[in-house]
Amino acid sequence: MLEGFKLKKKTFQKQVAGLLAMLLLLSLFTGFSSVSAEEDTLGVNADAAILVDAETGRVLYAKNPDEVLGIASMTKMMTEYLLLEAIKEGRVKWEQEYSVSDYVYSVSQDTALSNVPLRKDGTYTIRELYEAMTIYSANGATIAIAETIAGSEASFVKMMTDKANEFGLENFKFVNSSGLNNHDLKGMHTVGSEEEENVMSARATATLAFHLLNDYPEVLETTSIPTKSFRAGTDDEIKMDNWNWMLPELVFKYEGVDGLKTGTTDFAGYCFTSTAKRNGDRYITVVMNAKGEGGSGSYKSRFDETKKMLDYAFSNFTKEEVLKKNYQIKNNKTLPVNKGKEDQVKIQTKSAIELVNKKGEKDNYKPVLVLDEKLLNEDGELTAPIKKGTKVGYMKLETKDGAPIQFLDGKSPQVDVIAAEGVEKANWFVLSMRAIGGFFGDVWGSVSSTIKGWF
Incomplete structure (x- = not known):
């Protein structure tokens, strides 16, 4: 009885696969609008x-x-x-x-x-x-x-x-x-x-x-x-x-x-x-x-x-503003900074994004942050000094329902993301103290792990 059920299931799967293949072939020749x-x-x-x-x-x-x-x-x-x-x-x-x-x-x-x-x-x-x-x-x-x-x-x-x-x-x-x-x-x-x-x-x-x-x-x-x-x-x-x-x-x-x-x-x-x-x-x-x-x-x-x-x-x-100027994306409001007086910098959109939308669909968008990987070190940090207004990537829009946003040039709407403030490079003394602190921190971490291992 179970084998018969499995056979019917396989037959059904083949029929579905065949139907999908036929629809795909039809789409190639007719061109879905x-x-x-x-x-x-x-x-x-x-x-x-x-x-x-x-x-x-x-x-x-x-x-x-x-x-x-x-x-x-x-x-x-x-x-x-x-x-x-x-x-x-x-x-x-x-x-x-x-x-x-x-x-x-x-x-x-x-x-x-x-x-x-x-x-x-x-x-x-x-x-x-x-x-x-x-x-x-x-x-x-x-x-x-x-x-x-x-x-x-x-x-x-x-x-x-x-x-x-x-x-x-x-x-x-x-x-x-x-x-x-x-x-x-x-x-x-x-x-x-x-x-x-x-x-x-x-x-x-x-x-x-x-x-x-x-x-x-x-x-x-x-x-x-x-x-x-x-x-x-x-x-x-x-x-x-x-x-x-x-x-x-x-x-x-x-x-x-x-x-x-x-x-x-x-x-x-x-x-x-x-x-x-x-x-x-x-x-x-x-x-x-x-x-x-x-x-x-x-x-x-x-x-x-x-x-x-x-x-x-x-x-x-109607034309609407769907992303404000100085927008900061949740959980990505800052970037870590290496060798700076501050260890992070605020980032935000340089300008707003306006779109012509069908009325009532303004909230059907989500911002996606894309960082310029060339500016980041292997730890994902920017390196000081950083000037206010430096472009660090861009913000693009996608629809929440996955529908494409079509433009004549094929590109999606996007806006530059910039550093909202400047970060100066820390002097040699501060960098030395950080290095020393980091060294002893690593040593202490290693000792702590060893002691915990004894118990």
Whole structure:
């Protein structure tokens, strides 16, 4: 009877092990979403999506964030970044004039694409081209900017790739500056195949937007313009309506939206990287190949799906101080000191840690102290002298329930831990007396142990 029980137990264990193995194999092929069960109720209807705190890069919601997909004109965020960087460094001037190349002329004349037609014999300032690119997603103007910065679009694509690598982006490939499919470039593309387009993941796209906003916040002065005339007062005047219809003045108006970039191609579908700010809180969202109820994409669908994430962010999250400045962790308020006038030193956090948290979850964190082992001797002591403010390690945060705290850069929130006071080195006399005291203490300890052993 007992043997029969053992046999059934082994059979059950094998069945459980087989089920777990099957689930693991399934996860490898399907890729479990990083959306929690609660957050999945957002029901974002897109191939990929992500919601990020624009100040810290904390990921608040994600659906298939690392799937590589077409980005269409969201590409232009990288072109904007590289232009604003060139302006800052003095390599390009706003009033600098550009003479139209055959390539730019040919693309700019295609009215089936988003464009401001440029004259073959015309000259245009970089500011005019930048506004056409940023407000109206003008493709010819974008290529003109690329040529201005790098000499050719091929060289500019290399700059785009280098900058993406500098940002630590993964899952991306650039083949042009505009985000068009190469077959729309009139046979003049020089990078990639005839049918290639730029691709990125939602996480990489959000990271690009994060750098653009934090390094060059002035981009919002232009991305927030709802409409503007190109070459106003001339025969070439063209009204440029912003493709971001969530701007407060436009049809899908949403309070606080002031950027960033839409994108649409047959390959990429309807995409949008948004940013919005209310009451000091700013968020970034990305939707890729957004779809409506019937399963097909539209201009409206990308704004509807974006609204879901922004509503979720502004209704459920708030910025809070989760670790105070001068915080001392329990049972680790001091470190032992070797050769100092004092035998220990107080340690504390240099500054506070603020996080955007879901409301009511402020207490779901625990501090973890990580000391700089290079500063400690073999007995775990700091060696005097120690200056006040010396960094001795850092404090990081973990959740009490073990859930990961996700950030775009993959790092956990942390703050320096410093010496709260200085400790001078003891003079030779004090050190000698300590050594003598230590010697006799060791001798007495040895004698005491021997005597106890007799009894």
